Amino acid sequence: MYFSKEMQEASLKLTKKWTDEVKKALKNNPDQKEHFSTVSDTNIKRLYTPEDIKDINFAEDIGVPGEFPYLRGNQVTGYRGRHWTFRMFSGMGSAQDTNHRWHMLLREGQTGLSTAFDFPTLMGYDSDSPKALGEVGKCGVAIDTLEDFLALMEGIPLDEVTTSMTINPPATVLWAMYCAAADIRGVPLTKIGGTIQNDMLKEFIAQKTFMCPPEPSVKLISDTVEFGTKFVPRWNTVSISGYHIREAGSTAVQELAFTIRDGIEYVEDVVRRKKLSVDDFAPRRSFFFNSHIDFFEEICKLRAARRMWAKIMRDRFHAKNPRSLWMRFHTQTAGSSLAAQQPYNNVVRTTVEGLAAVLGGTQSLHTNSLDEVFCLPSEHAAEIALRTQQILAEETGVSNTIDPLAGSYFIETLTNEIEEAAWDYIHKIDDMGGMIAAIEKGFPQMEIAESAYKFQRQLETSEKIMVGVNKYSTNNQHSIPLLEIDEKIGGEQIKRLKDVRRKRDSRAAKKSLDNIKNACKKGENVMPHCIDAVKNLATLQEICDIYREVYGEYRDPGLY
Amino acid sequence: MPERKIRVMVAKPGLDGHDRGARVLARCFRDAGFEVVYTGCHQTPEQIAAAAIQEDVDLVGLSCLSGAHRLLFPRVVELLREKGASDITVIGGGIIPEQDFSLLYDSGIKAIFTPGASLDSIVEWIKTNIKPH
Numbered sequence: 001m002y003f004s005k006e007m008q009e010a011s012l013k014l015t016k017k018w019t020d021e022v023k024k025a026l027k028n029n030p031d032q033k034e035h036f037s038t039v040s041d042t043n044i045k046r047l048y049t050p051e052d053i054k055d056i057n058f059a060e061d062i063g064v065p066g067e068f069p070y071l072r073g074n075q076v077t078g079y080r081g082r083h084w085t086f087r088m089f090s091g092m093g094s095a096q097d098t099n100h101r102w103h104m105l106l107r108e109g110q111t112g113l114s115t116a117f118d119f120p121t122l123m124g125y126d127s128d129s130p131k132a133l134g135e136v137g138k139c140g141v142a143i144d145t146l147e148d149f150l151a152l153m154e155g156i157p158l159d160e161v162t163t164s165m166t167i168n169p170p171a172t173v174l175w176a177m178y179c180a181a182a183d184i185r186g187v188p189l190t191k192i193g194g195t196i197q198n199d200m201l202k203e204f205i206a207q208k209t210f211m212c213p214p215e216p217s218v219k220l221i222s223d224t225v226e227f228g229t230k231f232v233p234r235w236n237t238v239s240i241s242g243y244h245i246r247e248a249g250s251t252a253v254q255e256l257a258f259t260i261r262d263g264i265e266y267v268e269d270v271v272r273r274k275k276l277s278v279d280d281f282a283p284r285r286s287f288f289f290n291s292h293i294d295f296f297e298e299i300c301k302l303r304a305a306r307r308m309w310a311k312i313m314r315d316r317f318h319a320k321n322p323r324s325l326w327m328r329f330h331t332q333t334a335g336s337s338l339a340a341q342q343p344y345n346n347v348v349r350t351t352v353e354g355l356a357a358v359l360g361g362t363q364s365l366h367t368n369s370l371d372e373v374f375c376l377p378s379e380h381a382a383e384i385a386l387r388t389q390q391i392l393a394e395e396t397g398v399s400n401t402i403d404p405l406a407g408s409y410f411i412e413t414l415t416n417e418i419e420e421a422a423w424d425y426i427h428k429i430d431d432m433g434g435m436i437a438a439i440e441k442g443f444p445q446m447e448i449a450e451s452a453y454k455f456q457r458q459l460e461t462s463e464k465i466m467v468g469v470n471k472y473s474t475n476n477q478h479s480i481p482l483l484e485i486d487e488k489i490g491g492e493q494i495k496r497l498k499d500v501r502r503k504r505d506s507r508a509a510k511k512s513l514d515n516i517k518n519a520c521k522k523g524e525n526v527m528p529h530c531i532d533a534v535k536n537l538a539t540l541q542e543i544c545d546i547y548r549e550v551y552g553e554y555r556d557p558g559l560y
Numbered sequence: 561m562p563e564r565k566i567r568v569m570v571a572k573p574g575l576d577g578h579d580r581g582a583r584v585l586a587r588c589f590r591d592a593g594f595e596v597v598y599t600g601c602h603q604t605p606e607q608i609a610a611a612a613i614q615e616d617v618d619l620v621g622l623s624c625l626s627g628a629h630r631l632l633f634p635r636v637v638e639l640l641r642e643k644g645a646s647d648i649t650v651i652g653g654g655i656i657p658e659q660d661f662s663l664l665y666d667s668g669i670k671a672i673f674t675p676g677a678s679l680d681s682i683v684e685w686i687k688t689n690i691k692p693h
Contacts, residue, residue, distance in 0.1 A: 119626055120575060131575060132575070133631055134574065135574055135575055135576075135626055135627075135628045139626050207577050208578075208601045208602075248579075249580050336580070339676070340674065340675040341676055374655060375627065375655070449587065452580050452583065452584055453583075453584050453587045456588075456679060460680060482657070555600065556579075556601040556602060558598045558600030560598050
């Protein structure tokens, strides 16, 4: 990045002078601690200078927005034409309760929807399953049949608002419900837009919402990719997610590396199994990252992510369409960075994390509510969280210019370091035979367990600080009002489910379920059959039981 | 004869997959010199009670972050009693609001650890309260 030999010499001379001054200063005023590192333990130097980025080639390594390597963003105009999507993850109790919250959020200026399902729905069980005991409507909305889904979508314009659904093993079923709902409401599939998370590999690695073993799980994902490519072109059929990997305790580098390696696995499977060309479906890949508390590390991680994906799509998969090279991603601030102690401080943490996501160039953002360490957000807490990103967008001026931190000696150095460390992991997993093989060995799981334990130990020794937790704690309790989910919601949901089972044409439901089973056995695409089945009011669990029966069930190996 | 080590089972009842805390604790207990069994996510109370008896543990530590603890924790204690294993101590942790403490204590849960509890404080509680049987 130097423009001349003379400039470099002057710079080195000046830096040398500063280094000498530091040595002198430290004699009288030692640093507060020996090592300075990010929350993920990446070492950080006291000062970065042009020397750190002397090998960077602007045009090749940094570039401009909308051009390879997309470090600075996919969109040529940045946030000036359109802010990132304000997309708050939301769902609780019954479909009606959640629909009510959604309308509130849309009224208050939210621009996209994001669905939180309860654990039975996430795991493919109906609300009356013994496994659902105590869980119905607790951590999200309970959906058993298309009737619930239609209630969830009541009054939502399916051709205007995009909806993201955090759903993984039963993604085919919930997406089928969305398609069926569009059909019933007269909206063509080509007009609906949204995302299903549908990223099973990170479930085995981190989030632990699994049903079938990895191999058939990936097959079901490829079914959705194929169906989307042909019939639902505005849908992101996989949201390749690092969020949960990070929440499980990984470092920033592990989050980045494992997520991108998962992405490679999905692309390879679709190409191999469905005989689609990369450019047919790659533009609809989307990603989902965490924005944790270490401000610069997160910005650099997100920048590095875009550049890495562009290189992979160009060099590994030989994609030709520029859009195939784009890494588009949603970001959520870090739940695990929040504290139960002094909960109002969480608003501040979330603000800093949201800002990092924006400076990293996110397309879409969820900002956590201050009460999310305790329970699902109350309406007031959710509103503060939404306002937080609206303030970032409308007041702070941070979105006036694109990738404002580019060219910083520190930012570019850290971006490069994070990228290099992530490549090391990716090559290691390549050598193991890919991500499924690595998961079977327990490799990513154990790497994350190691990092999580290390961080917890660092908290205990106060090597890492959380305000209100291991420093500046107080006996003054500031309790906050919390959202309570009524225990009777479970009973009401079960009653609704039983009513549906009673009134439906059970022969038609049974027949469509048999069609899904046949498709599974023959290796055909299950999606068209799933849409039929949900229209015939087959339940979520009835469909998922077929997957469990045909493909088998995955059990948590309990690695730690 | 060397003293028998404390045998601890870490278990996650219900469908909740938030296992970071459970896995960190399992490691911490191992480092503290306990013998550790971790049963993984998605266990029913029945599976947990059966495993605790089969593994002959002194203590079961339950972790739940989904809000289902009110039904699931007491059920584990009840099943252990039914099977004549009430000598196995059950403790719990996770996101547990204070107003639920009395319900859990009354049902036989001996200690509850919530966010912010240090690893050392949990180990200390076990060393003080559990004598290997």
